[in-house]
Amino acid sequence: MTEIKLHNTLTRRKEVFTPLDPENVRMYVCGPTVYDRAHLGNARPVVVFDVLYRLLRHVYGPEHVTYARNFTDVDDKINARAAESGRPIGDITAETTQWFLDDMSELGALEPNHMPRATQYIPQMVAMIEGLIADGHAYAAEGHVLFRVRSYKEYGRLSGRSVDDMIAGARVEVAPYKEDPMDFVLWKPSSDDLPGWPSPWGRGRPGWHIECSAMSYELLGESFDIHGGGNDLMFPHHENEIAQSCCAHPSGGFAQVWMHNEMLQVEGKKMSKSLGNFFTVRDLLDKGIPGEVIRFVFLSTHYRKPMDWTAEKAREAEATLRKWRALTEGVSATDVADPVLEALADDVNTAGAVAELHRLAAAGAAGELKASAALMGLLGEELGDWAKAVDLSEFAQRIRNLRTHAIETKDFSELDAAKAALQTAGVEVRMSKDGVELVPGAGFDVSKLETLK
Numbered sequence: 001m002t003e004i005k006l007h008n009t010l011t012r013r014k015e016v017f018t019p020l021d022p023e024n025v026r027m028y029v030c031g032p033t034v035y036d037r038a039h040l041g042n043a044r045p046v047v048v049f050d051v052l053y054r055l056l057r058h059v060y061g062p063e064h065v066t067y068a069r070n071f072t073d074v075d076d077k078i079n080a081r082a083a084e085s086g087r088p089i090g091d092i093t094a095e096t097t098q099w100f101l102d103d104m105s106e107l108g109a110l111e112p113n114h115m116p117r118a119t120q121y122i123p124q125m126v127a128m129i130e131g132l133i134a135d136g137h138a139y140a141a142e143g144h145v146l147f148r149v150r151s152y153k154e155y156g157r158l159s160g161r162s163v164d165d166m167i168a169g170a171r172v173e174v175a176p177y178k179e180d181p182m183d184f185v186l187w188k189p190s191s192d193d194l195p196g197w198p199s200p201w202g203r204g205r206p207g208w209h210i211e212c213s214a215m216s217y218e219l220l221g222e223s224f225d226i227h228g229g230g231n232d233l234m235f236p237h238h239e240n241e242i243a244q245s246c247c248a249h250p251s252g253g254f255a256q257v258w259m260h261n262e263m264l265q266v267e268g269k270k271m272s273k274s275l276g277n278f279f280t281v282r283d284l285l286d287k288g289i290p291g292e293v294i295r296f297v298f299l300s301t302h303y304r305k306p307m308d309w310t311a312e313k314a315r316e317a318e319a320t321l322r323k324w325r326a327l328t329e330g331v332s333a334t335d336v337a338d339p340v341l342e343a344l345a346d347d348v349n350t351a352g353a354v355a356e357l358h359r360l361a362a363a364g365a366a367g368e369l370k371a372s373a374a375l376m377g378l379l380g381e382e383l384g385d386w387a388k389a390v391d392l393s394e395f396a397q398r399i400r401n402l403r404t405h406a407i408e409t410k411d412f413s414e415l416d417a418a419k420a421a422l423q424t425a426g427v428e429v430r431m432s433k434d435g436v437e438l439v440p441g442a443g444f445d446v447s448k449l450e451t452l453k
Contacts, residue, residue: 002059004345006226007304009234009258010158014347019225020256025056025065026224028216028255030233031115033072034096035081037280038103040294040309041264041271047295047377048261048303048348049228050109054375055344057335058213068114068219070212073095074195074205089195093117103281106291108377114219118211121196125214127204128248129199137247141177143202147184147209152243158258159235168335168354184240186210209240217245222252232261261303266355267310280311288387292378293317299350299376321378324357325387326377327366334367336375350376392438395422398437399429400445425449 006015019025029049032042049069056065062223073093076344082089101111129145132138137151149155149163156162163182174181190196196203216224222245229238238258245254263270266277284294296317301307343352353376360369373379400420402415419429426444430437 002341003347004055004059005338005347006257006259009260012160015223015257017257019060020223022060023064025060025431026135026220027053027056027067027228028064028212028220028224029067029069029227030212030229031071032071032100032235033077034093034100035075035077035078036096037269037282038100039278039280040266040284043104043107043294044264044298044303044307045105045228045230045261046104046109047298048350049259050378051299051344051350052226052228052259052348053110054377055348058341058375059345065222067112067114068116068216070215071117072208073097073117073119074212075208075427076209083308099282103285106285106383107280107281107295108292108376108380108383116219116316118206118215119195119216121211121215122206122403124218125210126187126197126199126451128214128217129210129245131248132186132244135247137244138186139179140175140201143186143204144175144177144185145201146178146183147186147240147244147247149243150186152182152247154246155237155243158239158242161235184209184246186235209237210244212237213245213248214256216241217249222249222257223253226257226259227255228259228261231262231430234260236272261302262306265306265308268308270452283436289314290318290321290383291387292321292383295377295383296321296354300354301323318444320358322387322444324361324369324373324379325384327361328370328373329362331366331370333371333374335367335371337365337372340372340375344375390428390449392440395427395438396438399431399438403436421448422433 005014006017007014022298027049028151029045046069049067053065053067071093078089078093082092085092097117098114105111129138132147133140133145136148136236138145138147156165164449186209187199187201187204187206189202189204194205196205200358216227227238227241243252246252265271266279269277271273271278281291281294285291291316297309298307299315300313300317339356339359340353343349343356345354350359353372357369357373357376357378360372377383399415399418402418406415422429422438426440428439
């Protein structure tokens, strides 16, 4: 069996992955808060852990891997969006959840085995909070319930900071009902105009952190294999998850391996609306950038390194995928190439795997290329509509005729205009003494050819 090694944030080293139960390998990844479209940064962990999911299924068998990724559908951001728009909260969360699923599908992401919504697990959250209070790890105060951080001696192990250092260096909510500035909310009261559920502490709603602890316990048990997410979640979200889960279920180990992907930049800068470089996945799809191209750009950088999205990388990815699809068209997939599998098994080294795909393509190993790319969610039929062959012979003949006319009349204006129009549509015009060749390139948009007919 292929040996998988993963970098464990908790131990700060790469380790051989040994599942708790090889018959049921379990992974939980923090999902989105559904109040708007997913931006590019939201998509990176989806693609990263989709590749890991595919790798685990390849190694252990699809029936032996359980993957859960949640939706946070109760949150102050959602409440604010409802207040702004005047729309019911349920309508907003239903719509944005489907947006997320549709957009991630266009990136080639498989749907997890479980996609729990926080509002479906409120009773389980209440039960977990009651247990924490009973064991002295939480306390009720003024309609709130707070976790007593100093009751968990290993708090800070994941992020590598002591509680006192965190207080000194972090912004913490100061409230008169807190015993300690670091204590965090498990339950908070709801006014009549906000979502709320009955509880022993009054009508209210859960804090963010308790959601994932309750859902992962219900779906994967008190101990499971892998917990993933972006590194912006390491503190406080994941640190808090560990504390409350280990205190609620002291006989379990919660997640054995913690994995965090680095953040995303755009053209070398942090993505920001103020800089005008903030993109949603749908923005790029609507601009004609195929989901497979977005996925390829993501996979070209190792998940533990910052990823820089650039227009040039997208163009190069599109050109590469067109060549690979042409090479593998009509070819049956063989076995996954060992170097590709070895790269993915080495801490999901997608950048190394992409390099191996380039070598397979250069060697003309179409069957291995197709099988190996499929393991990474590339070159599949489901993502291939954008790259379907287009008959450009009509346009090539027009260029030949215009070229002949231009040589005869010494007037190249019509020829130059036709070439410029083709180039605007993303078609490379290659002219030589032997003839004319038109090649769809990066940014090819078949709809723009209509103006040339």
